[in-house]
Amino acid sequence: AQSVTQLDSQVPVFEEAPVELRCNYSSSVSVYLFWYVQYPNQGLQLLLKYLSGSTLVKGINGFEAEFNKSQTSFHLRKPSVHISDTAEYFCAVFNTGTASKLTFGTGTRLQVTL
Amino acid sequence: EAQVTQNPRYLITVTGKKLTVTCSQNMNHEYMSWYRQDPGLGLRQIYYSMNVEVTDKGDVPEGYKVSRKEKRNFPLILESPSPNQTSLYFCASSFAGGELFFGEGSRLTVL
Numbered sequence: 001a002q003s004v005t006q007l008d009s010q011v012p013v014f015e016e017a018p019v020e021l022r023c024n025y026s027s028s029v030s031v032y033l034f035w036y037v038q039y040p041n042q043g044l045q046l047l048l049k050y051l052s053g054s055t056l057v058k059g060i061n062g063f064e065a066e067f068n069k070s071q072t073s074f075h076l077r078k079p080s081v082h083i084s085d086t087a088e089y090f091c092a093v094f095n096t097g098t099a100s101k102l103t104f105g106t107g108t109r110l111q112v113t114l
Numbered sequence: 115e116a117q118v119t120q121n122p123r124y125l126i127t128v129t130g131k132k133l134t135v136t137c138s139q140n141m142n143h144e145y146m147s148w149y150r151q152d153p154g155l156g157l158r159q160i161y162y163s164m165n166v167e168v169t170d171k172g173d174v175p176e177g178y179k180v181s182r183k184e185k186r187n188f189p190l191i192l193e194s195p196s197p198n199q200t201s202l203y204f205c206a207s208s209f210a211g212g213e214l215f216f217g218e219g220s221r222l223t224v225l
Contacts, residue, residue: 009154032212043204043216044157051212090156094212101147101172102214106156 002027002095006105013112015083021076021108023065023091032094033074034102035065039087047089050074061085086112116141120205120217127195128225135190135220137205143215145208146188147172148180150201151219157204163188195224 005024013019025031032051036044048059055067065076074091091105118139127133139146147162149172159172163182177199179191188207192199200223206214 006156034213036216043218044214045216046213049213101159101162102212103159104149104157106154 002031002093002103004091004093004103004105006091006108008108009106010109010111013081013110015112015114016080018079019077019081019085019110021089021091021110023074023076023105025072025074025091025093027072027093027095029095029097032096033065033067034092034094035059035063035074035076036090036092036104037087038090038107044090047076081110081112083112083114085110116215118205118207118215118217120203120220122220123218124221126223126225129196130194133192133195133222135192135203135205135222137188137190137217138186139188139205139207139215140186141207141215142185143207143209144185145210146182147206147214148178148188148190149204149206150174151204152201160190160203192222195222197224200224 003026034049035047037047038044048057050057050067058064063078088107090107092102094102121136144165148160149157151157158174161180163169203220205217208214
C-alpha cells in the first residue's frame with residue numbers, strides 16, 4: 001500500500017524568505033506525484049505534478065518541486081514567499097499500477113507573516 | 115466552465131436523519147471520488163467510481179453509500195448520520211485517476 005508523509009504540520013516563515021515543504025512517499029511501484037494547495041474556505045487546486053521526465057517540476061505561483069526516486073521524496077520549494085501563499089499544502093501520490101486513488105498526506109500549514 | 119459542483123455547501127443535521135450530498139461534474143470524467151477532510155488527518159477516501167455502475171470502497175467507507183447511475187453524478191448518501199461523520203467533504207473527478215479536480219467542499223455537522 002502507498003502512503004505519504006508530510007513531516008511538518010506547520011511551517012511559519014517571513015515574507016520574502018525561501019521555504020521548503022517536505023514530502024516523502026512509500027510505494028513499491030511507479031507513481032505520479034502531486035502537490036495541491038487549499039486556501040481558507042476553498043477546495044483544493046493543483047499546484048504542480050510529476051508524471052515522468054524531468055525531475056524538477058515547475059508549478060503555479062512560483063512553486064517548484066523535485067522528484068527524488070532514491071530518497072522517495074517530492075519536496076516543494078519557493079525561493080521567496082508572499083503573504084498570499086498562506087494556505088494548507090497537500091502532497092499526494094497516485095499508484096499507476098492499481099490506478100484507484102490519490103493518497104494524500106496530512107497536510108502542511110504554511111503561515112507567512114510580515 | 116469546467117467544474118465539480120457539490121450541494122449543499124453547508125449543512126447542519128441531527129443524528130439518524132438521512133441526507134444526500136450531491137456531486138456533479140461537466141468534464142465527462144470517468145473517475146469520481148469522495149473524500150473527507152479532518153484536522154490532522156488530511157484527506158481520506160470514502161468511495162470511488164471508475165465509471166458508470168462501478169463503485170468501490172476507499173479507506174473509510176463505513177456509514178456511507180454511493181451510486182453512479184450517470185457519468186456526471188456521484189451522490190454521497192448518509193443513511194443514518196452520526197456525530198463522527200461531522201467533517202468537510204470533497205467530491206473530485208478525473209479522466210482516469212491521477213490528477214483530480216475538486217469541488218468546493220461540503221461542510222457537514224451532525225448533532
